[in-house]
Amino acid sequence: xxxxxxxxxxxxxxxxxxxxxxxxxxxxxxxxxxxxxxxxxxxxxxxxxxxxxxxxxxxxxxxxxxxxxxxxxxxxxxxxxxxxxxxxxxxxxxxxxxxxxxxxxxxxxxxxxxxxxxxxxxxxxxxxxxxxxxxxxxxxxxxxxxxxxxxxxxxxxxxxxxxxxxxxxxxxxxxxxxxxxxxxxxxxxxxxxxxxxxxxxxxxxxxxxxxxxxxxxxxxxxxxxxxxxxxxxxxxxxxxxxxxxxxxxxxxxxxxxxxxxxxxxxxxxxxxxxxxxxxxxxxxxxxxxxxxxxxxxxxxxxxxxxxxxxxxxxxxxxxxxxxxxxxxxxxxxxxxxxxxxxxxxxxxxxxxxxxxxxxxxxxxxxxxxxxxxxxxxxxxxxxxxxxxxxxxxxxxxxxxxxxxxxxxxxxxxxxxxxxxxxxxxxxxxxxxxxxxxxxxxxxxxxxxxxxxxxxxxxxxxxxxxxxxxxxxxxxxxxxxxxxxxxxxxxxxxxxxxxxxxxxxxxxxxxx
Numbered sequence: 478x479x480x481x482x483x484x485x486x487x488x489x490x491x492x493x494x495x496x497x498x499x500x501x502x503x504x505x506x507x508x509x510x511x512x513x514x515x516x517x518x519x520x521x522x523x524x525x526x527x528x529x530x531x532x533x534x535x536x537x538x539x540x541x542x543x544x545x546x547x548x549x550x551x552x553x554x555x556x557x558x559x560x561x562x563x564x565x566x567x568x569x570x571x572x573x574x575x576x577x578x579x580x581x582x583x584x585x586x587x588x589x590x591x592x593x594x595x596x597x598x599x600x601x602x603x604x605x606x607x608x609x610x611x612x613x614x615x616x617x618x619x620x621x622x623x624x625x626x627x628x629x630x631x632x633x634x635x636x637x638x639x640x641x642x643x644x645x646x647x648x649x650x651x652x653x654x655x656x657x658x659x660x661x662x663x664x665x666x667x668x669x670x671x672x673x674x675x676x677x678x679x680x681x682x683x684x685x686x687x688x689x690x691x692x693x694x695x696x697x698x699x700x701x702x703x704x705x706x707x708x709x710x711x712x713x714x715x716x717x718x719x720x721x722x723x724x725x726x727x728x729x730x731x732x733x734x735x736x737x738x739x740x741x742x743x744x745x746x747x748x749x750x751x752x753x754x755x756x757x758x759x760x761x762x763x764x765x766x767x768x769x770x771x772x773x774x775x776x777x778x779x780x781x782x783x784x785x786x787x788x789x790x791x792x793x794x795x796x797x798x799x800x801x802x803x804x805x806x807x808x809x810x811x812x813x814x815x816x817x818x819x820x821x822x823x824x825x826x827x828x829x830x831x832x833x834x835x836x837x838x839x840x841x842x843x844x845x846x847x848x849x850x851x852x853x854x855x856x857x858x859x860x861x862x863x864x865x866x867x868x869x870x871x872x873x874x875x876x877x878x879x880x881x882x883x884x885x886x887x888x889x890x891x892x893x894x895x896x897x898x899x900x901x902x903x904x905x906x907x908x909x910x911x912x913x914x915x916x917x918x919x920x921x922x923x924x925x926x927x928x929x930x931x932x933x934x935x936x937x938x939x940x941x942x943x944x945x946x947x948x949x950x951x952x953x954x955x956x957x958x959x960x961x962x963x964x965x966x967x968x969x970x971x972x973x974x975x976x977x978x979x980x981x982x983x984x985x986x987x988x
Contacts, residue, residue: 482661482669489634490669506564520556520564556851587639594648594709595625597747602705604742607856609729612698613921614856620683621702623676627667627684631655634666648710652688664688679920691728698920700728708740809859810866813880818888821878825892826934826943835935837899839889840950841869841906844926844962846885857917861925864915872909873902888947896933896967903929903965911963929965930954 482490505523556564602617628651631638635658642650652662659666668685679698686692686699687706695703704724711718718740725731731739805817813821822838829836843865850858862885869887870879878890889906891899906929914922930953932946940946949968957966 482665486659486661486666487669490630490666491673524556524564587642591625591628594706595622597709597712597743598622598624598702598706600746601708601739601743602701604739604746605705605708605725605729605731605736606701607742608735608739609697609701609725609731611916612701613853613917615854616680616683616698616920617701617705620680620687620698621705623667623671623680624684624687624702624706625663625667626670627663627665630666630670631659631663634659648706662688690724695728696920697729700724704729708743807881810863810881812866812870812887813878815880815882818878818880818882818890821880821890822943822947825878825890826940826946829892829934830939833936834893835895835898835933836946837891837894837896837902837931837933838946838950839891839899839903839906839965840882840930840932840947840954841887841889841927842929842954842958843885844928844958846925849923849925853921857921860917861915861923864917865925865927868909868915869906872906877902888950894933895935899931899933900967903931907963907965926963928954928957928962930957931965931967933967 506520599618599622602621603614606612606614606617628639638654638658639651642654655662655666664687665685668681671681671684679696682694683696683699683702686695687702689695690700690703704721707717707721707724711721722731722733722736725736726733805814806812807814825836828834843861846858846861849861862881865885865887866879866881869889873879873889873891876892877894880888880890882888889902891902894902906927910925910927914924916922930950932940932950932953934940934946940949953966953968956968957964960966
């Protein structure tokens with residue numbers, strides 16, 4: 478149950494000496510994080526004053542949680558990949574490391590155990606959020622890393638509070654001890670401190686509710702944090718890990734299979750990140766085996782269940798292999814990829830010429846998409862692309878083909894659509910983008926617009942080639958960008974391509 482602080486305890490916290498506090502760089506990052514007009518240059522200016530933090534960010538960007546096919550080797554790339562929240566997390570981790578080592582009234586084993594639990598929980602929270610959805614993984618990581626900060630506050634108020642705690646440290650015993658001593662646990666106390674630090678309210682609330690899965694003050698984020706803490710506790714305890722799986726199924730609607738995959742992700746990420754954050758690293762193979770035991774021992778109630786699941790997995794594997802071999806789907810959005818789009822366009826262009834019916838193409842680009850990646854990181858950017866793909870697909874006819882052209886660009890092929898029909902399709906899409914924000918989690922709603930370029934070929938307006946038609950649609954798209962974005966523009970075969978291109982080429986980089 479979430480505990481509430483008395484006014485007397487609040488006053489004790491505020492008047493206590495030597496409470497943990499963020500260093501100047503972290504305080505500046507917290508302040509910047511509250512600025513809706515934050516730019517990458519502002520973040521870089523602050524970060525360059527702290528070489529240790531820069532080194533930590535580069536290690537984080539190349540860790541299994543964020544690893545890409547190409548190594549990130551400079552600060553600008555790291556910040557773009559990680560996003561503001563992860564940069565703040567890396568900075569706060571240095572603060573937490575400092576407060577951990579300064580808590581001299583506890584034993585080294587106690588400090589190592591509680592810190593390792595926070596780190597393992599944070600990694601578990603990120604992998605769990607990524608699998609469960611509707612929660613930003615960076616939020617989950619940050620809230621989980623901070624969830625036990627209140628232990629340091631308790632020690633400032635009562636230096637001998639944990640003197641009698643035996644090894645191994647059992648978290649439930651800490652909570653009972655704190656409640657008896659202060660009338661509140663370290664989650665409530667830590668939330669009070671984080672509020673003073675001016676961290677985002679949803680992070681503070683997740684910390685406050687981190688001991689109360691599904692309780693009155695809980696949210697999906699706090700449930701992720703609380704369940705991830707149980708995963709951290711279950712690294713050496715299969716029963717605890719199984720209990721965490723039960724709660725994930727109840728409160729996050731995660732199947733045992735999805736939960737096991739999240740634990741496998743944890744096993745992959747935990748050695749390097751534990752080393753980076755100076756935490757104890759469990760054996761990843763043992764953790765992976767425990768994940769397997771959770772899904773097999775607890776879900777396979779009968780031999781027929783096992784056989785049925787085996788058949789399902791085999792079918793899914795075959796389908797996945799077929800699609801991979803065909804290599805025609807974009808792996809992120811599930812739409813047609815560039816190769817498939819090229820074939821579709823070539824086929825529909827040929828049929829339109831042969832049968833003298835119209836063909837239209839919509840070239841769609843998300844407005845200011847780079848700002849989303851800069852502020853929230855590429856994981857959120859990828860989520861937005863997936864949601865965009867669904868929104869576009871739900872807005873076109875059954876016979877139309879939607880594909881991801883590359884990056885944040887999409888193409889819709891409209892066989893048989895003349896000027897009137899394609900105008901209506903473009904208008905419908907613009908309206909759909911403006912109808913409601915994109916829900917990327919309970920705490921993140923993004924108002925995302927798009928610009929569209931339209932090209933139509935019919936008997937009166939032929940194009941000499943598919944490439945020329947697509948190029949005109951692309952030019953019309955950038956004309957829409959130049960005209961203020963969040964709108965569509967039409968190209969025609971008779972447009973002067975060279976003159977049009979020269980006018981807008983300077984705008985493309987900033988569109």
